[in-house]
Amino acid sequence: MKSYISATVFSQRETVGGHFLIVLKVPSSFKESLPGQFVMVRVKSCNHPFLSRPFSIYSVYSHGKNTFLEILYKVVGKGTEVFSRLREGDILNILGPLGKGFDLPSECDKIVLIAGGVGIAPLSFLAEYCEKDSNHAEIICYMGAGNLEALVGMDRINGICSVVKISTDDGSWGHPGSVTELFGRDMELYLGNDSRIYSCGPNPMLRSLHQLLRDQHVACQVSLEERMACGIGACLGCVVKTKSDGLVRVCKEGPVFDINSIEFSDHNG
Amino acid sequence: MKSYISATVFSQRETVGGHFLIVLKVPSSFKESLPGQFVMVRVKSCNHPFLSRPFSIYSVYSHGKNTFLEILYKVVGKGTEVFSRLREGDILNILGPLGKGFDLPSECDKIVLIAGGVGIAPLSFLAEYCEKDSNHAEIICYMGAGNLEALVGMDRINGICSVVKISTDDGSWGHPGSVTELFGRDMELYLGNDSRIYSCGPNPMLRSLHQLLRDQHVACQVSLEERMACGIGACLGCVVKTKSDGLVRVCKEGPVFDINSIEFSDHNG
Amino acid sequence: MKLKMGVDIGGLALKNPIITASGTFGYGEEYSDYFDLNRLGAIVVKGLSLKPREGNPPPRIIETASGMLNAIGLQNVGVRAFIDEKLPWLRGTNSPVVANIFGETIEDYVNVVEILNDAEGVAAVEVNISCPNVKRGGIAFGSDPILAGEITRAVKNASRLPVIVKLTPNVTDITEIARATEAAGADALSLINTITGMSVDIEKRIPHLENVTGGLSGPAIKPVAIRMVWEVVNAVSIPVIGVGGIMNARDAIEFLIVGAKAVQVGTANFINPGIAVDIVDDMRKYMTEKGISDINNLIGTLKI
Amino acid sequence: MKLKMGVDIGGLALKNPIITASGTFGYGEEYSDYFDLNRLGAIVVKGLSLKPREGNPPPRIIETASGMLNAIGLQNVGVRAFIDEKLPWLRGTNSPVVANIFGETIEDYVNVVEILNDAEGVAAVEVNISCPNVKRGGIAFGSDPILAGEITRAVKNASRLPVIVKLTPNVTDITEIARATEAAGADALSLINTITGMSVDIEKRIPHLENVTGGLSGPAIKPVAIRMVWEVVNAVSIPVIGVGGIMNARDAIEFLIVGAKAVQVGTANFINPGIAVDIVDDMRKYMTEKGISDINNLIGTLKI
């Protein structure tokens, strides 16, 4: 039986401006988490925010008898604002791991990650996971952000990937422009059966990646974001339009989808 | 101009079971607080509880440049439950000092305090205040509680009063029975112009004190409790029935009243 | 103390008064990972229509203060697919399954009921009358006593199962609708459905919901639900099921005290999927504490 | 950027669209310790009746999730004492003072208005039509379009001041009432008043309020208020003032975007007595950020 779990804040710190890394002490069942899965999070003692908030799992590991779960998040509204003030010992309620994670590459030479901002979180977990795996594929990461200060999660991904390429909208670091653009220049390197592309980021970014890859034969999976109420498939609140199955639930059928299966709209972008 | 103030939690501890002493760092304007006045308190970052909660000022003092305000409270519902989990550094919003405090004895020989449970809070502040004052009246305190474990604020009051008499409903300390009963036995000692009686406690206790004193000529002031929304006289939510002025606001015309002016009902008791 | 938790709702016997509300519990399956569904008084499934419905485009939900707005648009698999694909699984639990139904015309409702009549494992129907009647210019069935009576009578005549009519709070006088549905043969009433609300994204200056308006649920609406249940309990003699903002046993007990014979837990399931059984357990604790051996001795005991 | 914050409400010119709501701001004096009242768009005073009223016995308030219920029972000093004792002080501020009025019969309302006509320093009347009409079996004036029209017409005919009619949300179709009051001559509308609710003390099994039911206010009701303002703005052409659950500038801006020309801040005053001017300040910030130089260019700009 799964359950609604109390998790204690083990530590929290601001990594780059407005982005926080929170480490939670969780039951050992979380060790089974797969890259791309997420958790629903809520402050135990406060009814504000009212609904739980979904976050990708950034990392899970054990230390002695304890299991720790990391979330990397950006403050964008009232919920994340409240979370950012949590301190060691505060108690959260969480549900998870939830959703369908990334299809993991069985055999492939190149794993390409394309991250927009805090979209790095599930991709970083994926990279860690693949690195530990027997699979010896090369892992390449394209990371984009608004500016230098918003480049979150770089240290960790740098330690795992063979190549990390950066873009910032304002040119304050790396390629000046979007990460899709940056990836687009190298794209030919990855067209073929030996590469797997994984991406997570804001909807407009995923939309332009979709444009870019539309006529290519390459496997690309994306992790989507939608407002969620339940996270377990019950409320039908988190649907996204797909090309062949109509409206499907991001929390249950996703959050990871083949990029080509999604009908990108612009309501969220 | 008064204002809605941010106050930082300096410390908090559980004094006796279910009762907490919280110390807040407040602006120096609070040094003007008078015994019997109160503050409205709310957690800054959480909308739960929604309305501020009224608490008597238990003590105010300066240390170096800082002013500290103490509240002694009992956990009885959701607001006090949330407050009890506050820790050093948490931020509250407070309004105050509010209301009309006790009429301070100009000249008198005996100051008699009758406290039910956490009703000790404003009386303890009054005792401290009178002790510092030039006035050298004797201060006598009658304290009652459900049981030994609920006798809150005893240490401090013990250090100020010449006599402290205790009752507990279950007889686990002092007189077995109510504090009004205990006081009733000694009452004759205090009937006259040289005594002032001050009381604070649950409504049923004040009601029986009122019965006891009804036909006596003795000055007795009580601090009342009512649910409050604004604490500043605007909502008309906190009214109490008086004998000659109809419904009056506890927050503005009170919370301190002459015991004989109140028409005690039993809605709260 | 041996506690009796069973209640009777217009011929439907429940082992306890805790029901999960339509649209907040899927078809039960999603929650079976979290607790034993047999512990529920009953399960009301997501609203069913004659034909499958895709529902509204996203965004469909937005949080509000102590609540949420939803405009799911009654997405559902349709009554036939429900019977073929969802009901067999639900027959595995012994909690009664209530089919919540809706339509755009009276005939729609009647057709759905007729199909359900032949299905094994449905214990009652709950008729959602908050929907617009397309034949009458879109006025909701539930906001007009005559329409509400008509649809109740039609469904009742067609149904072999007990009929619970679910009332909308978006009315001037809910007792008028309640009396009309009682007179038309409803076996029980449930209330309230969501209150229509709206929320605006001030950055983009667009409604937060693609559908513009949505239904407000959660603790924000509890005081309105309690008041309406109280009014309706005093206006009719059929059993009333209280719904709206229940987050814990204390909330559920409020509804019972004002006179609801059972309650439905809605939005709270989204926050804690195990909440419904927690409520059952905590209600037992309250009964034990207060020395109430039969839940029926708590129902309708408000002192005025 | 020089910001224009002024709006016009049916002949009443406001320096900014932030008004304090009736019953939540006393007669202004209580708040003057906390900020300069001159900074407000307008002040609506506690509801006034012909005779002083003692109001309901306590308890009168109870907190709910993100809101509160009140059953003050319209306690007030009466219109004459208001003029003699409260108005002289209020004349010291230059923010327009709006007299909120109520009664039990149409004559009551008319009498109050006639007395106010001669008072110096009242800029408009706001007619609270949520009250029961004692001559018509207690149905609220505001829940029946015919009654609402009648009372509006009577007040409008009697008044030398602009007439704002304050609508109740406890109705099936608020646009129907809005249109009736517009047709009857209302200069502006304000909405919403509180939603009727109830709350129960499960320990004592009594209502939390001595009056049993009370009016729900606060953030809990904001989605309902926004929806109703949106509906009414689309149904009438007179100015609409949005009220309900405003806690900050973002909330106020939501109302303006859907089309309210001004807003009233109610329950929020209880929590932070300085909130109304904080909202004025934060609204200026929003305008500066978005490059909106005239608040009128924000009003009614919702994109659907």
Ligand SMILES: Cc1cc2nc3c(=O)[nH]c(=O)nc-3n(C[C@H](O)[C@H](O)[C@H](O)COP(=O)(O)OP(=O)(O)OC[C@H]3O[C@@H](n4cnc5c(N)ncnc54)[C@H](O)[C@@H]3O)c2cc1C
């Ligand atoms: C499966 C999944 C995984 C996610 N993983 C992460 C993560 O690892 N790190 C991270 O920082 N964020 C992640 N998000 C996004 C995160 O859930 C939202 O940022 C968060 O819910 C915002 O809450 P808030 O109360 O601060 O914002 P709100 O005040 O609710 O809203 C602020 C803004 O954020 C938008 N928003 C709100 N909820 C969502 C949502 N669920 N998805 C997208 N936009 C939203 C709103 O439309 C609004 O524009 C994830 C979302 C999903 C669905």
Ligand SMILES: Cc1cc2nc3c(=O)[nH]c(=O)nc-3n(C[C@H](O)[C@H](O)[C@H](O)COP(=O)(O)OP(=O)(O)OC[C@H]3O[C@@H](n4cnc5c(N)ncnc54)[C@H](O)[C@@H]3O)c2cc1C
């Ligand atoms: C002027 C004044 C001074 C006070 N000083 C103190 C103090 O020094 N220490 C202390 O512990 N308490 C004090 N109180 C009481 C305190 O305000 C309440 O205990 C508190 O508001 C309860 O909040 P809650 O959210 O925990 O309880 P709730 O969940 O709101 O209610 C729990 C129970 O407490 C009762 N209650 C709620 N509010 C009040 C209230 N304002 N007065 C009385 N009963 C209430 C409710 O009716 C209910 O039975 C004072 C009250 C007033 C009016």
Ligand SMILES: Cc1cc2nc3c(=O)[nH]c(=O)nc-3n(C[C@H](O)[C@H](O)[C@H](O)COP(=O)(O)O)c2cc1C
């Ligand atoms: C996401 C969602 C979907 C709902 N779908 C339905 C439905 O299909 N049929 C129905 O009668 N009520 C539906 N409701 C209303 C609930 O059953 C319930 O009446 C309402 O949410 C109030 O209860 P709550 O505050 O406990 O959620 C839905 C509510 C929500 C939040």
Ligand SMILES: Cc1cc2nc3c(=O)[nH]c(=O)nc-3n(C[C@H](O)[C@H](O)[C@H](O)COP(=O)(O)O)c2cc1C
């Ligand atoms: C304690 C209290 C007293 C009120 N008294 C009145 C009144 O006398 N006349 C009136 O028209 N509205 C009255 N109202 C309603 C408010 O003016 C306002 O319409 C309502 O509270 C919704 O706004 P809010 O959510 O911002 O509080 C009162 C509200 C409260 C909370």
Ligand code: FES
């Ligand atoms: S969040 Fe409820 S179905 Fe996905």
Ligand code: FES
């Ligand atoms: S608490 Fe508002 S008038 Fe006293």
